[in-house]
Amino acid sequence: MTAPAVRRTQSTASLRHRLAERGIDTSLLMLVPALVFAVALFIYPFSYGIGLTFQPSVAVQEQWGGGVFANYVAFFKDSFVFDSVYLTMRLALPAALFNVLASLPMAFKLRHRFRGKKLLTTLLVLPITLGTVLTAQGLLIFAGRQGWLNRFLLQIGVIDQPLALVNNYLGVMFSLIISGFPFAFLLISSYLSGIDPSIEAAAKTMGANWQQRFRRVILPLLAPGLATTFILTFVLAFSVFPSARLVGDAMGATRVMALMGYRAFAEQIDYPMASTIAVMMGVVELAVIALVLLWRSFMYKGTTGGKG
Amino acid sequence: MATQTVASGAPRPDVTAPRNRKRPKPGVPPGERSLVASPSTWVVWAGTAAFFIFLIGILVSVMVDSFGRSWFTTWLPETFSTDWYASAWDRFGMTQVIGVTLAVAVAVIILSVLIGVPAAYLLARRRFPFKKLLTVLFFLPVLMPPITYGIPLATVMYNMGLGRSLTAVILVNLVPSVPFVIMTMTPFIEQINPAIESAARMSGANTRRVFTRILMPLLVPGVLAASILVLVRTVGMFELTFLVSGPGSDTLVVAIYRAMTAAGGGESRPLISAMAVVYTLSMMAILIIALRFVSPVQLVARVKESRED
Numbered sequence: 362m363t364a365p366a367v368r369r370t371q372s373t374a375s376l377r378h379r380l381a382e383r384g385i386d387t388s389l390l391m392l393v394p395a396l397v398f399a400v401a402l403f404i405y406p407f408s409y410g411i412g413l414t415f416q417p418s419v420a421v422q423e424q425w426g427g428g429v430f431a432n433y434v435a436f437f438k439d440s441f442v443f444d445s446v447y448l449t450m451r452l453a454l455p456a457a458l459f460n461v462l463a464s465l466p467m468a469f470k471l472r473h474r475f476r477g478k479k480l481l482t483t484l485l486v487l488p489i490t491l492g493t494v495l496t497a498q499g500l501l502i503f504a505g506r507q508g509w510l511n512r513f514l515l516q517i518g519v520i521d522q523p524l525a526l527v528n529n530y531l532g533v534m535f536s537l538i539i540s541g542f543p544f545a546f547l548l549i550s551s552y553l554s555g556i557d558p559s560i561e562a563a564a565k566t567m568g569a570n571w572q573q574r575f576r577r578v579i580l581p582l583l584a585p586g587l588a589t590t591f592i593l594t595f596v597l598a599f600s601v602f603p604s605a606r607l608v609g610d611a612m613g614a615t616r617v618m619a620l621m622g623y624r625a626f627a628e629q630i631d632y633p634m635a636s637t638i639a640v641m642m643g644v645v646e647l648a649v650i651a652l653v654l655l656w657r658s659f660m661y662k663g664t665t666g667g668k669g
Numbered sequence: 670m671a672t673q674t675v676a677s678g679a680p681r682p683d684v685t686a687p688r689n690r691k692r693p694k695p696g697v698p699p700g701e702r703s704l705v706a707s708p709s710t711w712v713v714w715a716g717t718a719a720f721f722i723f724l725i726g727i728l729v730s731v732m733v734d735s736f737g738r739s740w741f742t743t744w745l746p747e748t749f750s751t752d753w754y755a756s757a758w759d760r761f762g763m764t765q766v767i768g769v770t771l772a773v774a775v776a777v778i779i780l781s782v783l784i785g786v787p788a789a790y791l792l793a794r795r796r797f798p799f800k801k802l803l804t805v806l807f808f809l810p811v812l813m814p815p816i817t818y819g820i821p822l823a824t825v826m827y828n829m830g831l832g833r834s835l836t837a838v839i840l841v842n843l844v845p846s847v848p849f850v851i852m853t854m855t856p857f858i859e860q861i862n863p864a865i866e867s868a869a870r871m872s873g874a875n876t877r878r879v880f881t882r883i884l885m886p887l888l889v890p891g892v893l894a895a896s897i898l899v900l901v902r903t904v905g906m907f908e909l910t911f912l913v914s915g916p917g918s919d920t921l922v923v924a925i926y927r928a929m930t931a932a933g934g935g936e937s938r939p940l941i942s943a944m945a946v947v948y949t950l951s952m953m954a955i956l957i958i959a960l961r962f963v964s965p966v967q968l969v970a971r972v973k974e975s976r977e978d
Contacts, residue, residue: 391787410821499727600814
């Protein structure tokens with residue numbers, strides 16, 4: 362009610378002053394480089410790419426029809442391309458789930474202080490130095506037919522034939538776990554350390570046993586962290602393609618979307634189709650993230666009381 | 670034969686007996702944990718052990734391979750030599766590849782700090798219209814898989830005639846780096862007491878002086894941490910660099926990948942291993958320095974303080 366009156370009395374002040382009161386002044390110019398960067402290197406290319414998907418090449422148009430939507434028609438109808446969605450999910454979802462579920466008990470067990478904890482965390486960072494390309498090379502040597510792993514298993518008599526651990530689905534899975542697990546573990550550990558220990562202590566005092574404490578106290582508090590970790594490991598696993606090519610079966614079980622996108626981009630030089638695959642990758646990934654966030658929205662959203 | 674088994678079997682009860690006798694004895698003082706861990710602990714440690722066996726196996730086998738000669742059906746190569754390193758160095762022009770990698774990393778660090786820190790400062794300190802929208806915009810590249818925006822971005826680069834050039838590699842690597850700097854620096858700036866800036870302003874310092882004399886020295890540790898994280902990410906970044914780089918602008922990871930997938934079954938394995946070892950060692954050197962300044966968690970995600978949960 363008094364707002365118009367206030368505005369009228371302020372109108373004597375200069376425009377600059379009034380803008381400054383709303384948080385707009387020359388220091389906002391510091392935002393300009395970042396804004397230029399975001400527009401030039403992210404928004405423009407991305408919208409350009411989306412526009413490109415509606416300009417299919419003549420070959421695609423002739424083969425699949427559908428006018429400006431020919432790329433999308435090709436994406437859904439060409440089973441060679443569309444199957445890659447399923448193949449990607451078959452790799453990325455189990456990998457992300459495994460990484461989160463395996464690091465949960467580990468982070469839980471290792472949250473207390475013990476000797477060598479710092480060493481353990483440092484060692485867990487090691488795979489980040491390896492990177493996917495190197496992990497692939499190592500897996501090929503270590504877990505290959507002549508590698509130490511198979512040699513050892515043969516020697517102790519567990520198996521008769523060398524196991525096929527690389528150049529197939531399993532190889533990529535191993536590579537995803539090796540690069541994703543430490544990531545998930547470090548994140549979950551940090552979320553876990555953000556939960557105030559006195560909350561659990563209180564539950565203990567009231568007579569809750571180990572399972573109840575975990576199920577009723579820790580898990581609800583940790584759920585947002587778990588969701589975030591799952592999303593981040595999923596994004597990591599979803600977009601992987603060097604290992605799919607190097608330790609996987611690039612034409613068969615690990616023909617992931619990223620690989621198809623790259624193939625269209627660099628080998629067929631069909632930029633519109635490559636952009637279509639890239640956009641569809643984004644859509645599929647966002648759908649999974651949206652599902653996780655939906656699940657998370659049903660969870661406890663208050664404070665964890667810790668240092669987080 | 671028979672005597673041997675008897676001989677080896679005889680001392681066994683003596684060895685195990687004291688352990689068996691000790692286990693049921695509840696002579697543990699209260700508050701001290703028993704040495705025999707619960708089954709769940711064993712599972713956790715077994716998982717950790719399995720993971721590390723894989724990890725160390727991978728590392729050591731690449732290492733051995735790079736020094737080995739004719740390693741086919743034996744546990745270890747027949748002879749060892751450092752020839753692979755010398756030939757890898759010549760064959761792949763490692764001097765140039767490493768030079769490119771360093772140049773790209775340094776350029777990306779400088780540019781992303783210059784672009785990111787002012788934006789982080791405003792996001793940390795000020796309220797202004799559309800702040801939420803801008804924050805989302807800045808963080809979007811981190812949430813997307815690199816390939817998703819990499820392919821359109823690379824298309825634009827090729828259309829502008831920048832394909833396979835060093836400029837393109839640097840520009841492409843800025844896309845995930847700038848949000849990362851903003852993400853690391855915003856909480857860092859938030860924890861600097863604003864009263865310090867106010868005091869400087871009251872003492873008559875203008876904005877420029879506040880920045881150069883007051884904020885810069887305070888920001889150095891944060892900038893250092895962010896730079897190292899960007900360095901690790903840029904050197905390790907494969908997807909984006911791979912899409913736009915070509916001969917002459919390949920970074921080390923991409924060069925290794927190209928050597929592995931070269932037509933005709935790729936280069937010989939130890940040659941690639943030698944390159945891989947060079948890569949790992951340089952990454953480890955960076956990381957050891959990095960861990961002096963940042964916590965391991967920061968290497969994988971934004972710092973704890975920035976959590977909005």
